[in-house]
Amino acid sequence: MAIAKRGAADLAKQTFEYAPAPESIDHVKIEPRYGLFIGGKMVAAHSKKRFPTINPATEQKLSEVVEADEVDVDRAVRAADKAFDSWSAMAPSRRARYIFRISRILQERARELAVVETMDGGKPIKESRDVDIPLAAAHFFYYAGWADKLEWAFPNRKPRPLGVAGQVIPWNFPLLMLAWKIAPALAAGNTVVLKPAETTPLSALLFADICMQAELPPGVVNIVTGGGKTGSLVVTHPAVKKVAFTGSTEVGKLIQRALAGTGKRLTLELGGKAANIVFDDAPLDAAVEGIVNGIYFNQGHVCCAGSRLLVQESIAEPLLEKLKLRLGTLRLGDPLDKNTDIGAINSKAQLEKIEELVESGIEEGAEIFQPECKLPERGYWFPPTLFTNVSQSYRIAREEIFGPVLSVLTFRTPAEAVEKANNTPYGLSAGVWTDKGSRILWMAERMRAGVVWANTFNRFDPTSPFGGYKESGFGREGGRHGLLPYLELV
Amino acid sequence: MPAKSGANGRVDVRKTYKLFIGGEFVRSESGRAYRFDGNVNVPRGSRKDLRDAVRGARGAVAGWAARTAMNRGQILYRAAEMLDGRRAQFIQLLGSGRGALKEVDDAVEALVWYAGWTDKLAQVIGGTNPVSGPYFNFTIPEPTGVVGVVAPEEPALVGLVRRVAPALCGGNTLVVLAPEVNPLPALTLAEVLATSDLPAGVVNVISGFRKELLPWLASHMDVNAIDVAGCTEDEVTEIEKAAADNVKRVVKLAPGEMSPYLITAFMEMKTVWHPVGV
Numbered sequence: 001m002a003i004a005k006r007g008a009a010d011l012a013k014q015t016f017e018y019a020p021a022p023e024s025i026d027h028v029k030i031e032p033r034y035g036l037f038i039g040g041k042m043v044a045a046h047s048k049k050r051f052p053t054i055n056p057a058t059e060q061k062l063s064e065v066v067e068a069d070e071v072d073v074d075r076a077v078r079a080a081d082k083a084f085d086s087w088s089a090m091a092p093s094r095r096a097r098y099i100f101r102i103s104r105i106l107q108e109r110a111r112e113l114a115v116v117e118t119m120d121g122g123k124p125i126k127e128s129r130d131v132d133i134p135l136a137a138a139h140f141f142y143y144a145g146w147a148d149k150l151e152w153a154f155p156n157r158k159p160r161p162l163g164v165a166g167q168v169i170p171w172n173f174p175l176l177m178l179a180w181k182i183a184p185a186l187a188a189g190n191t192v193v194l195k196p197a198e199t200t201p202l203s204a205l206l207f208a209d210i211c212m213q214a215e216l217p218p219g220v221v222n223i224v225t226g227g228g229k230t231g232s233l234v235v236t237h238p239a240v241k242k243v244a245f246t247g248s249t250e251v252g253k254l255i256q257r258a259l260a261g262t263g264k265r266l267t268l269e270l271g272g273k274a275a276n277i278v279f280d281d282a283p284l285d286a287a288v289e290g291i292v293n294g295i296y297f298n299q300g301h302v303c304c305a306g307s308r309l310l311v312q313e314s315i316a317e318p319l320l321e322k323l324k325l326r327l328g329t330l331r332l333g334d335p336l337d338k339n340t341d342i343g344a345i346n347s348k349a350q351l352e353k354i355e356e357l358v359e360s361g362i363e364e365g366a367e368i369f370q371p372e373c374k375l376p377e378r379g380y381w382f383p384p385t386l387f388t389n390v391s392q393s394y395r396i397a398r399e400e401i402f403g404p405v406l407s408v409l410t411f412r413t414p415a416e417a418v419e420k421a422n423n424t425p426y427g428l429s430a431g432v433w434t435d436k437g438s439r440i441l442w443m444a445e446r447m448r449a450g451v452v453w454a455n456t457f458n459r460f461d462p463t464s465p466f467g468g469y470k471e472s473g474f475g476r477e478g479g480r481h482g483l484l485p486y487l488e489l490v
Numbered sequence: 491m492p493a494k495s496g497a498n499g500r501v502d503v504r505k506t507y508k509l510f511i512g513g514e515f516v517r518s519e520s521g522r523a524y525r526f527d528g529n530v531n532v533p534r535g536s537r538k539d540l541r542d543a544v545r546g547a548r549g550a551v552a553g554w555a556a557r558t559a560m561n562r563g564q565i566l567y568r569a570a571e572m573l574d575g576r577r578a579q580f581i582q583l584l585g586s587g588r589g590a591l592k593e594v595d596d597a598v599e600a601l602v603w604y605a606g607w608t609d610k611l612a613q614v615i616g617g618t619n620p621v622s623g624p625y626f627n628f629t630i631p632e633p634t635g636v637v638g639v640v641a642p643e644e645p646a647l648v649g650l651v652r653r654v655a656p657a658l659c660g661g662n663t664l665v666v667l668a669p670e671v672n673p674l675p676a677l678t679l680a681e682v683l684a685t686s687d688l689p690a691g692v693v694n695v696i697s698g699f700r701k702e703l704l705p706w707l708a709s710h711m712d713v714n715a716i717d718v719a720g721c722t723e724d725e726v727t728e729i730e731k732a733a734a735d736n737v738k739r740v741v742k743l744a745p746g747e748m749s750p751y752l753i754t755a756f757m758e759m760k761t762v763w764h765p766v767g768v
Contacts, residue, residue, distance in 0.1 A: 138622065155614065157751070249737070256734035261727030268737065425736070444762045454764045461621035465629050469758050470714070471737045476759050479619055479629065489751060 018331065021338040023125045028115045030202060033064040036072055036225065037208035039079035040218025046071035051227075053201055056122035057335050057344035057379040065201045068224040073193070073233040076222040080164040080191040081239050083219025088161045088189040090217075092148035099144035099186055101214040106137035106179075109210065113203055117175055118335045120202040122344030122380070123298050125336050135460055136179035139478075142462035143183035146483060150188065153480050157489035161189030162265060163241035165486065166234040169204075170247045171197035171346050172301040172402075178204055180477045181244050182221060183462075188486035190242065191220045195234050198227040199347045232258070240264060242486060246303070248400075249426070249471050267475025267485040269303065269467055271400040272428030274449065275421035276306030276457060277411075280315045282433035286455065288322045291406070294431060294457040296330060296384050299345055300404040303472075304429035306457055308397060309386075310417050313410045320388065320408065327384050328371040342404060345380040354382050354403035361387050361396035366407070392423060400426070414439065418446045427469030431457045450476070507673070509533050509697065510680035512546030513690020518698070532673050535698035537706045540665070543694035547636045547663040548712050550691030555633045555661040559609035566608065566658060569686035570601035573651075576682060583674050584647060597651040600748060604655035607750060611660070615754050624766045631757040633661035634739060635714035638707045641676065642720040642745045643669040649745060650676055653717050654693065656752040662715075665707065666695045669720065673697040700725075708732035715739035715756055 033050065035042045047069035052061040066072070087095065106113065110133045117128040150159040165185045169177040174196055185192050196204035204223050211221050224230060228251070235243045235255055242265040245255050249270040259266055276294045278287045294306025311319050335343035345351040362368055366387040373383040386406040390397050396407045411417040421430055430449040432440055440454045450467045453459060460466065465476040475485045507530065508515040517523075520536035533539075554562075573580070577594050584590035616630040637657045641650035646669060657664055668676035680695040696703060704725060708716060709732035716738055718726050726742065733740050741755045 154751075156749070253734045253737060256737065257731050260730030260734070261723070270737065440764065444760075450758060450760060452760065452762045454762060456625065456763055456765050459621070459623070459625060459763050461619065461623070461627070463619040464621050464627050464763070465619070465759050465761050467759070469634070469760075473737060474739050479761075480617070481629065481759050 018339045020334070022334060023115055023118075023336045023338060025115050025119065025336065028112050028119075030063050030116065034066070034201070034205050034225070036066055036068055036076065037205070037211070037221070037223040038072075038076045039222070040212065040216070042208060046075070051198070053120060053199065055119050056199075056346055057376070059378050062119060063202065065205070065225040068226040068230045068233070070233055073224055073230060073237060076193045076224050077164055077166070077234075077237045077239050079219040080193050080222050083217060084161075084163055084191045087191055087217060087220050092150070092189070095186070095189065096144045096147035098214060098216050099140055099147060099183065102210060102216070103137050103140035103144060105210045105213055106133065106140060110134070110137070113175060113206060115336070116206055117203050118343070121171060121174060121200045122335050122346050124340040124343040126338055126340070127298055132173055132176045135462070136175045139176070139179040139462040140183045143187040146184075147187040150483065150487070153483055154487070154489050159188070159483075159487040160490055162486060162488055163190060164239055165190045165192050165242040165244060166237060166240035167192060167194045167244045168231040168234060168247065169194065169196055171200040172298060172303070174200040175203040175207065177246055178207060180246075184477070184482045185244075185486050186220065188483055190486050193222045193224060193234055193240070195224050195226060195231050201225040235259065243267075244475075244485065245269070252473060265485065268473035269475070269477060270428075270471065270473040271426055272303045272305065272468065272472050273308060273398065273400055273424045273426045274304055274306050274429040274431065275308045275310050275447070276431035277310040277417045277421060277433065277443065278312065278315070278319060279432070279434035279436075279439065280312045281435045282455075283435065284315070284319055284322060287319065287433040288326050290431065290433060290455070290457045291323060292326055292330070295406045296342060296404050297458050299342055299382070301346055301350070301402055302458065303400075304451060304458065306429070306431050307401060307406060309406055309408045310411050310420055311408060312417075313412050316410050323386065324369055324371070327369075327386065330371070330384050332373055332381065332383060333376060342384060345382050345403065348380055350402065351380040351382060354401055354405065357396055357399060357401045357403075358385060358405055361390070361394060361407070364391075364394045364396070366390045366394055366396060392420065398424065414443065418443065422446075422448045425471040428472035429453065507532050507677045507697070509535055509539055510677070510684065510693070510695040511539065511543045512549070512694065513684070515680070515684070524699070526671055526673060530674070532677070532697050535696040535703060537702065539696055539698070540703050540706050541710070543665045543696055544636060544710050544712050546691035546694050547665050550663045550689055551633070551635055553689050554663055554692045557661070559612070562659065562661060563605045563608035565687050566601055566605035566655060569683055569688070570598050570605060572682045572686050573601060573679075574598045580647060580675065580678065583678060593645050593648045597648040600648060600651045600655050603748060604659040604753070607659050607753060611750055611753055614750060616759070619761070621763075625763050626766055627761065627763050629759050629761045631660065631754055632760050634756050634758050635662060636712060637662045637664050637756050638710075638713050638716040639664055639666045640704065640707075640716070640718055640720040641666065641669065643672055646672045646675040647679065649720070650679060652746065652748060653719055657717065657756045658692070660753045660757045662756050663691060664693045665713065666693065667700065667703055667707065668695055668697040670698070670700045704729070705732060708738070709735055711736045713738060715741060717741045717756075719743070719745040
């Protein structure tokens with residue numbers, strides 16, 4: 001009995017090494033070069049400029065894509081404009097069926113999409129497999145069902161599509177952001193020109209193939225690759241009637257200014273600096289998991305990441321102790337490995353931005369903690385990091401880092417927590433952890449953010465509207481509210 | 491329209507028109523006035539007056555937004571009562587014809603209509619979302635904060651009331667620019683609102699030169715949204731450029747519009763998640 005007990009105790013102390021469990025990539029075919037998806041097929045570009053897209057975990061080139069120029073963008077917009085007449089006039093139930101088809105094909109080709117997403121963007125395969133791809137498919141499925149029910153969505157109004165939607169998306173959730181943009185646009189009867197992010201074009205190009213497989217009418221979806229310049233051509237094209245952008249607040253403001261006086265409809269989903277607030281009565285272990293999910297999910301490349309931890313002073317010590325222990329168990333490395341928690345930083349430029357901000361945190365006087373963590377030799381990596389002794393004025397407490405870096409601040413009263421949480425020009429999301437129901441609702445009422453997660457964090461669903469207050473943008477994506485930006489209510 | 495000395499020899503007690511800032515009737519800090527009709531002195535508000543008004547509005551946001559929907563409805567209804575009680579004065583201000591009579595009726599009606607929306611909006615516009623997972627998830631509309639209102643010059647009263655009422659209905663606080671060429675209805679409406687139990691600072695009214703005020707309203711970093719129903723196309727372009735400084739919402743719905751969609755144009759949708767479990 002005593003021996004068995006001691007054996008169990010020893011066993012409990014033993015740490016296990018994880019054997020590598022890489023997802024195979026042999027069923028994925030990435031072309032050495034891609035053209036543009038215009039008018040229902042892949043076409044050669046007018047632009048002769050190409051750029052490589054690399055795997056940020058290995059720095060190996062995966063493929064080469066076009067930097068679409070003015071002629072290319074114009075062709076894409078004209079294809080979309082031409083397709084708009086028949087697509088918007090099509091019986092809505094038929095339109096729905098194409099969107100349902102896309103959703104089904106996304107599910108059927110889930111593995112391929114997940115692997116490509118992870119290779120091109122560096123995110124852990126368990127995230128692309130369990131979050132990005134299923135949510136993207138669900139998003140198309142949800143909005144497909146709206147296509148023939150639009151007149152039920154907005155009482156007393158007749159909804160009408162707007163025309164060509166120009167959409168520019170970021171690199172943190174490439175296919176999911178594509179779904180958030182394209183699904184409601186098509187359901188509402190618009191056609192689309194979408195530009196994926198410069199560093200993650202591949203899943204969008206794979207999506208082009210899915211459109212063809214679904215026999216989506218030519219021109220309804222067009223995809224042009226490129227960088228910021230191509231994006232600016234898309235949003236400013238005169239025939240584009242609606243612009244949707246997800247990305248940094250800095251670029252969002254440029255777009256808002258550029259569209260002044262054009263009459264184009266605009267929605268922006270921009271940056272964030274969310275507070276994740278933990279009260280002294282919160283279940284600590286659950287809160288630790290929520291904090292980790294809030295900031296280390298997708299390497300912190302999440303606009304709604306819980307990048308400011310506000311913890312009630314009385315529990316700061318035990319909470320931080322648990323949190324630091326937990327950070328030590330996060331596995332950083334090969335994104336294709338099914339056990340990996342923290343993948344590669346998306347690009348060299350992003351890595352440099354994170355390093356610069358972390359440096360500023362140290363210089364300004366915050367105390368840094370990083371678990372012991374071996375970084376792979378090639379690729380772009382940054383260990384999970386947390387800062388304590390952070391003042392609200394520090395750059396790491398004010399600026400969006402978009403990396404696995406958490407700033408910890410403390411508070412004493414609920415009112416102080418609210419004050420600190422709202423002390424930012426951003427207002428995308430917020431988190432609150434407490435066992436007390438009335439306090440959850442009290443806090444939820446007062447936090448100036450579009451999404452409030454109570455005793456959870458970073459949850460997404462096609463039925464759930466998402467979007468920001470203040471400088472985090474305007475308009476909502478998801479749910480019935482997500483249709484509105486793509487409709488005129490007559 | 492100041493009345494001339496009456497035939498019976500009475501010397502009228504003329505009214506000094508004032509700005510309405512933070513719940514108080516004040517002259518422009520600049521000490522300036524202008525005569526839009528060559529006769530009546532009206533304050534020529536300055537950039538500083540505008541900033542004071544925004545500060546008053548910002549200070550009033552939390553309290554006004556925290557009022558219950560029913561209470562906001564009662565206060566809007568009270569404003570309708572006060573306006574109705576001053577029918578004669580407004581009819582005279584608006585030129586005394588049948589048009590003026592109808593305009594005052596329409597303005598009263600707009601206040602009554604929006605008073606009834608305060609406690610129904612969340613039911614019509616918000617809702618619960620059936621997410622795939624063990625979570626309770628709901629979406630509610632919340633005020634966006636401080637709203638700048640540039641009301642149309644004509645119709646001066648009902649045009650303004652139809653912009654002010656929906657923004658108030660949603661719980662925002664307002665900085666209103668009175669039309670430069672016809673400021674009296676807006677300045678007099680402030681007197682109605684001041685006696686309607688609206689907390690101080692919830693509505694602020696500034697008269698003056700559009701050119702001196704509009705750019706600062708549009709670029710003010712503490713204004714969350716701006717209603718441009720009374721602006722020219724060129725003005726809208728400039729406002730939209732300046733609005734980008736703090737991602738201001740620029741609301742461009744038709745001037746005569748009366749709908750809950752105009753209320754939500756000044757609102758943000760908030761979505762709250764909570765796990766379901768034992």
